[in-house]
Amino acid sequence: MMNNTIEVRDLLVVRGGRDVLPGISLDVATGVTGLLGPSGCGKSTLLRSIVGVQQVRGGTVTVLGAPAGDRSLRDRIGYVTQAASVYDDLTVAENLRFFARVLGVGTGGIDSVIAAVDLDSHRHRPVGRLSGGQRSRASLAVALLGDPDVLVLDEPTVGLDPVLRRDLWALFHRLADAGTAVLVSSHVMDEADRCDRLLLMREGRVLADGTPEEIRLRSGSADIETAFLRIVEAAA
Amino acid sequence: MSPRVALAVAGRVLTQVRRDHRTLAMLVVLPTLLMVLLWWMFADAPGGAFDRIGPGLLALFPFVVMFLVTSVTTLRERSSGTLERLLAMPMGRLDFLVGYAVAFGLVAAVQSALAVGVSVGLLGLDVAGPVWLLTVVAVADAVLGSALGLFVSAFAQTEFQAVQFMPAVVVPQILLCGLFLPRELLPDVLGAVSDLLPLSYAVDAMQHLVASAATGDVWRDLAVVAGFAATGLGLGAVTLRRRTA
Numbered sequence: 001m002m003n004n005t006i007e008v009r010d011l012l013v014v015r016g017g018r019d020v021l022p023g024i025s026l027d028v029a030t031g032v033t034g035l036l037g038p039s040g041c042g043k044s045t046l047l048r049s050i051v052g053v054q055q056v057r058g059g060t061v062t063v064l065g066a067p068a069g070d071r072s073l074r075d076r077i078g079y080v081t082q083a084a085s086v087y088d089d090l091t092v093a094e095n096l097r098f099f100a101r102v103l104g105v106g107t108g109g110i111d112s113v114i115a116a117v118d119l120d121s122h123r124h125r126p127v128g129r130l131s132g133g134q135r136s137r138a139s140l141a142v143a144l145l146g147d148p149d150v151l152v153l154d155e156p157t158v159g160l161d162p163v164l165r166r167d168l169w170a171l172f173h174r175l176a177d178a179g180t181a182v183l184v185s186s187h188v189m190d191e192a193d194r195c196d197r198l199l200l201m202r203e204g205r206v207l208a209d210g211t212p213e214e215i216r217l218r219s220g221s222a223d224i225e226t227a228f229l230r231i232v233e234a235a236a
Numbered sequence: 237m238s239p240r241v242a243l244a245v246a247g248r249v250l251t252q253v254r255r256d257h258r259t260l261a262m263l264v265v266l267p268t269l270l271m272v273l274l275w276w277m278f279a280d281a282p283g284g285a286f287d288r289i290g291p292g293l294l295a296l297f298p299f300v301v302m303f304l305v306t307s308v309t310t311l312r313e314r315s316s317g318t319l320e321r322l323l324a325m326p327m328g329r330l331d332f333l334v335g336y337a338v339a340f341g342l343v344a345a346v347q348s349a350l351a352v353g354v355s356v357g358l359l360g361l362d363v364a365g366p367v368w369l370l371t372v373v374a375v376a377d378a379v380l381g382s383a384l385g386l387f388v389s390a391f392a393q394t395e396f397q398a399v400q401f402m403p404a405v406v407v408p409q410i411l412l413c414g415l416f417l418p419r420e421l422l423p424d425v426l427g428a429v430s431d432l433l434p435l436s437y438a439v440d441a442m443q444h445l446v447a448s449a450a451t452g453d454v455w456r457d458l459a460v461v462a463g464f465a466a467t468g469l470g471l472g473a474v475t476l477r478r479r480t481a
Contacts, residue, residue: 016481053324053478054479055479071326074327075326087318089252089256090252090255099321099325101241101244102244142321
């Protein structure tokens with residue numbers, strides 16, 4: 001258990017009178033962990049709780065041994081929200097310079113994060129004039145600043161062209177190989193096989209937890225989409 | 237409180253303002269044009285009305301403009317997710333607020349220097365006290381406007397709502413600040429209310445400066461305005477929550 005980067009225990013989150021997360025527990029270790037489930041199943045709320053920006057009703061979330069949201073974690077977690085959280089009226093480079101100064105990491109790493117998300121040719125364009133996929137990559141670049149120990153990415157590959165998606169997943173694995181714990185959410189089941197480990201979520205609960213291989217074998221399915229359906233039907 | 241982060245925020249806000257040419261032009265030139273309009277309005281009227289009303293308006297413009305600009309920009313930070321991202325980073329809430337106050341204070345200094353320069357140099361506004369102090373008061377008014385704008389943006393969900401706080405929070409202060417009717421002629425209750433409103437002290441400071449060479453009253457009013465601005469920033473800090481529903 002000591003190897004877990006993130007430990008969630010009995011996490012209860014209530015929003016608008018509804019139990020979005022009705023007391024869930026899970027662990028995330030190093031490697032690339034995929035958090036898969038349909039829209040509205042509580043993925044974003046779980047990620048927000050891990051980052052420490054979600055009001056929580058009960059339970060505990062521990063990241064790198066400290067309670068989520070702790071001051072000591074603020075420069076160790078890279079976080080990408082679903083909306084591209086960058087300034088539209090600034091260029092890619094200006095956005096990165098600003099966030100690097102806030103993080104206090106110096107501006108030396110900017111070139112390498114821009115290269116990592118493949119935005120070299122767009123570095124001097126205002127983010128507002130980029131395509132949706134380019135904007136979300138600019139947002140991802142911000143999260144990579146300062147080599148965080150944990151990366152929390154909320155649907156970073158939505159709407160990207162397949163070549164770019166493949167490149168980004170390769171990037172996630174390179175980061176994971178270097179020791180970063182990468183937690184990626186997606187509602188696209190066919191991204192499952194790109195993950196080292198999967199957490200399947202539905203209606204605020206974890207349906208299955210294991211490697212893609214294990215989950216397919218356990219449910220006797222050829223792919224994760226079928227496995228998801230079989231698990232849901234078995235529970236009903 | 238980290239000066240590094242506050243300066244980063246201030247620098248970033250100024251870059252954004254610089255990038256938006258139309259907003260920049262309006263921020264810098266509009267107050268001056270309105271002073272010219274006011275001067276022209278009273279050009280043929282007897283009784284030095286421009287000297288009476290002009291100083292109050294020099295206090296009013298930076299306050300109103302910065303209130304609007306700040307409440308809309310902060311609301312945009314809240315809704316775009318950039319504020320959430322910043323609060324998940326090692327950024328103090330006060331760093332964020334002070335950064336905004338510094339940026340808009342600088343914009344206000346440019347704005348007011350031009351408006352004061354044109355009013356005194358070209359339009360013949362008679363100022364008994366030191367002219368530079370007019371600009372200092374205007375900057376304090378701008379910071380006050382920013383502070384209140386930051387605070388009220390917490391209570392707005394949309395930009396439409398944020399803009400509506402202008403008639404709700406700002407217009408009553410304009411009515412009661414002594415510009416329309418000297419404050420001592422207000423009914424007792426309204427007079428007491430106007431004693432509690434920050435803009436009254438901002439306008440008083442400008443009027444003292446114009447009327448007399450003694451600056452004691454001006455510094456006292458300025459201190460009150462600064463106190464309100466600091467309180468506004470403090471309240472604003474309370475509304476910036478790291479954890480939201």
